[in-house]
Amino acid sequence: MRYVILVISTTVLVASGCRDSGTSSPPIEADLALVGVDVLDVSEGRLLENRTILILGTRISAMGSRDSLSVPSGTARLDGVDGKVVTPGLIDAHIHLRDADTTALLDYLAAGVTTAREMNGRPFLLEWRDRIDAGELIGPTLRVAAPTLANFSSPREGYPTPESRSEANAVVSSFRATGYDWIKVYSFLGSDPFLGVMEEANRLAVPVAGHVPIEAGLRVTMSSGIGSIEHLTEYVSSSLLPESRDLDEEDFRSVFGAGEVNWAAVDSLVDATVAAGTWNVPTLVWFDRNLPVPMAEAAWADPGLRTQGETNRREIVRRLHSAGALLAVGTDSDAGGDLPASAFHDEMAALVEAGLRPLDVIRLATVGGAALLGMLDDVGTLSAGKRADLLILPCNPLDDLGCVRRSEAVVARGRLVTRPSGSGMH
Numbered sequence: 001m002r003y004v005i006l007v008i009s010t011t012v013l014v015a016s017g018c019r020d021s022g023t024s025s026p027p028i029e030a031d032l033a034l035v036g037v038d039v040l041d042v043s044e045g046r047l048l049e050n051r052t053i054l055i056l057g058t059r060i061s062a063m064g065s066r067d068s069l070s071v072p073s074g075t076a077r078l079d080g081v082d083g084k085v086v087t088p089g090l091i092d093a094h095i096h097l098r099d100a101d102t103t104a105l106l107d108y109l110a111a112g113v114t115t116a117r118e119m120n121g122r123p124f125l126l127e128w129r130d131r132i133d134a135g136e137l138i139g140p141t142l143r144v145a146a147p148t149l150a151n152f153s154s155p156r157e158g159y160p161t162p163e164s165r166s167e168a169n170a171v172v173s174s175f176r177a178t179g180y181d182w183i184k185v186y187s188f189l190g191s192d193p194f195l196g197v198m199e200e201a202n203r204l205a206v207p208v209a210g211h212v213p214i215e216a217g218l219r220v221t222m223s224s225g226i227g228s229i230e231h232l233t234e235y236v237s238s239s240l241l242p243e244s245r246d247l248d249e250e251d252f253r254s255v256f257g258a259g260e261v262n263w264a265a266v267d268s269l270v271d272a273t274v275a276a277g278t279w280n281v282p283t284l285v286w287f288d289r290n291l292p293v294p295m296a297e298a299a300w301a302d303p304g305l306r307t308q309g310e311t312n313r314r315e316i317v318r319r320l321h322s323a324g325a326l327l328a329v330g331t332d333s334d335a336g337g338d339l340p341a342s343a344f345h346d347e348m349a350a351l352v353e354a355g356l357r358p359l360d361v362i363r364l365a366t367v368g369g370a371a372l373l374g375m376l377d378d379v380g381t382l383s384a385g386k387r388a389d390l391l392i393l394p395c396n397p398l399d400d401l402g403c404v405r406r407s408e409a410v411v412a413r414g415r416l417v418t419r420p421s422g423s424g425m426h
């Protein structure tokens, strides 16, 4: 995919006109205007028609009806947006930037993902995060989790393996001092070190996310105060009926949820999730696309099992959502690797398949992600003062969520990201 990044000057082109003395409201400043757009009010679930959005630098400086909000003279106007639908930028709560190639950042922006949480950080990603914040690098606003904490049998380079509570305390404190935004835990972190992670993270008020540590289990993990759990895995693995398990396939069936499920057991876990206030990031699309462990590849080729797994995972999402559990949209994508940035659109489609309305899915993808990341003051909705992160769509995504996939332009931090045939400016 080819696209062009047009960098709008952040210089204030027109500061103010002459004003009568006694005028109290300050002049509105802007360097980019979107005139005549229909803005999706995500919270209320309706379109605000015929609006003008004024952008100054990286933020929305004003938003109002086209009739009441005039564009300061000299402000650049984006052509061809009249009647188009504007939504807040999308938030992918689970990505992996695999190497020091910044191309992937542009892939996320082109997909409309203007904020993302990197789930296995390294020092260069902290540098990217800060350079993006400073306007020196173009990419989605990043939140970066620390390197994954686990007790791998053969430790991987860069993966700390705390064995005790005190070792886990020290690792968390060191990651926090290094500047990571989240602590990431993995399935194979022992119960004691996991509780040590949570103890120190809660003390330092640094959020924790990741796989449910198998030894601790889902209920202990949720009651420990973890912020978000990824992939839904334990909802299925702890609820599969015994006859659905096959020794040779146990890992496959548990991880991918291919089996007969005890739904009463799932509902009990759903209730515990709501009570604990734990977020879930289902990453349905990762499981839909990826093969399980090599030993189960033959079984995974059975379309019946694949369908059963897909259906079970969607049903768990539906039950979580209808019970009021907190959900955000994440892909586990690694743009430039196995799963592209555009998998976010597939994840949204999968959530519709799970029974959520398009409005529900857009909420999870915007305000949901913003709430999970503690960024509601900056992103997730569109209003004056919020970061100028938005998508310009050819149609109303409440009627057809596929509209989001066909975005005509993306504005990230006030910068227009578009394809060569996209909208121009004058």
Ligand SMILES: [Zn+2]
Binding pocket: 094, 095, 096, 119, 332
């Ligand atoms: Zn991941």
